[in-house]
Amino acid sequence: MTDQTSGSLLRLANPAVFNRLADRLIGPCAVLTTLLFIWGLYGAFFVAPPDYQQGETIRIMFIHVPSAWMAMFVYAGMSLSALGTLIWRHPMADVALKCAAPLGAGFTLLCLVTGSLWGKPMWGTWWEWDARMTSVLVMFLIYIGVIALQQAIEEPNRAARAVAILTLVGAVNLPIIKFSVDWWSTLHQPASVFRLDGPTIHGSMLGPLFIMGIAFLLLYITLLMLFMRAEVMNRRAERLELLAAEAD
């Protein structure tokens, strides 16, 4: 019914190739990430002017907005990995998905926390059921679900496929959830609330914001490679242990 000889060859070859590549790239990426963060944060704190309405608190935006971008970006990447697992049964796709989920959840949490810190002076409360924040919260719950399912299923292949399906179901539903939350928010909220993205972003803010965005992206790539390399080695160690146990 299925012929997967070529698939199983790929399966053996790729993780090793990936690890060699990761060994070479992680160092330079880490250095570049650090430099970009220094540049971006300097721009955010010393170059960009305070907002005429929000004053110095606007600087939270330089963390908040890139983490919101990353929350979405990571999930998009996870959805692609999920397709890789289900359609091509590619082993690295599963490793990528497994390692990306906690990172995505981390960015989402960072977005929520900075949003809350920002909201306190703006709204006067730590949490406002504003449409954007609520959508991000739901996204965080979906991330948590993916991680929880991953951890609950012990057999790695089963876990990989179940998590891939869940990720795709989440991807299909996210736009619908976003639409409903936006609609719900117009129903319940007075329109006068401060929007976190702010109506205007001053030109001199865009530069540092962009650099912070790149820095976040590189941070993600570096951490992902680090996690994936560890996961590949972990799996190899488990295999060797099993072989050793059999030899006894």
Added chain:
Amino acid sequence: MTAFPSLRLVASGLAVRRGPRFLFRGLDVTLAPGQVMQLTGPNGSGKSTLLRLLAGFSPPDAGMVKLEGAGEEATGSFLHYFGHREGLRPALTARENLAFLAGLLGGDEARIPEALGKLGVARLIDLPVRVLSEGQRRRVALARLLVIDRPVWLLDEPLASLDVEAVATVSALVGEHAGAGGSALVATHQPLAATNATLDLAGRREAAA
């Protein structure tokens, strides 16, 4: 029993990998009409895995399985799979369970009493499966082979928990089935009278590269 269309179950180059090793690799199996093949091998050699794979429940890591002569129809609709888990619900009676399976798999409900009779459990027909003994439950479950006509039987330890008399009955049923042009692959350690071919999985394990 009705005559079956001539079907050959052909599997070639099968490989199944479990972690660091292959349970088997490059395994070819052909099950022709009239054949009763006994599948043997020590525990953990992959007998159940092979049967589930042939039933189409999970894909092999390499190789392919096809049912020659089945045409366009789904392979699954020509197979019986009988495993450790019998597919009986404790809350339903023997009759209700078999009627459900007949509906699901396309069998004839009217044959239930006769099938149970052949297996010597006719009087249990309206008892909930929950109250039956292990051996009685196995017999009720085996009755579905007779209620639903399917040419290829994949049986995983069908003789477990059966007494001597029942073992003889099942052997005879498998023989009759083969006589009518059906085929069976039976994983069991007990001698099966109808056997006319064997497949041994012992010593096929090898470490993966």
Added chain:
Amino acid sequence: MSAVSAVLARDLRLARRAGAGASLGLMFFLVLIAIVPFAIGADQKLISRLAPALLWIAALLATLLGLDRLFQADEEDGALDQFLLSGGSLTLLVLAKALAHWLVTGLPLSLAAPVLGLMLAIEPQAMLPLALSLLVGTPALTLIGLVGAALTVSLNRGGLLLSLLVVPTAIPTLIFGVAVAKAAAEGRDFAMPLTVLCGTTLFALAISPLAAALALRQARG
């Protein structure tokens, strides 16, 4: 088609045989509603205002209850193997199970909602729209839950995890379901949320059985 009706008939019979099958979900619904005044006080106005939301949340919880066993029982006794040998589409069999589940949970809840609405002092003109919203929306809850049930089929204590997976996806249904009842209570037109609610149910109907069947197949690798 006979395979589909066989699954439907068996699941309904099992629900009946388990005695409380249908009524247990209903009792759970009733208990949830009954504890509301203890939690928020016997403030008639407040309860009345919250009623649509409370009934919808109770419906969501009652639907989740027992969903974790939906496929697990079939997996444990080997029936799922037989599903795969039916020669038909697993998606349709999965859909039959969903229909059986809805007939013994969602449907009775929707029918009982007006009575419970009375206890929660819901506006009379909102009574029927509320029941209608549940009737249209609870199938979506069952269908969404179906995917969670399929994903957690191999887990022994999958109930909590299932809720974690299912609830975020059920948010749109909840939003538009409650919106129908609220709009009706306030005398506004509820055609728009009702239409969207139908849309979410149809969408779940299109996606969920496929996803659940895929998950069940993958779970047997």
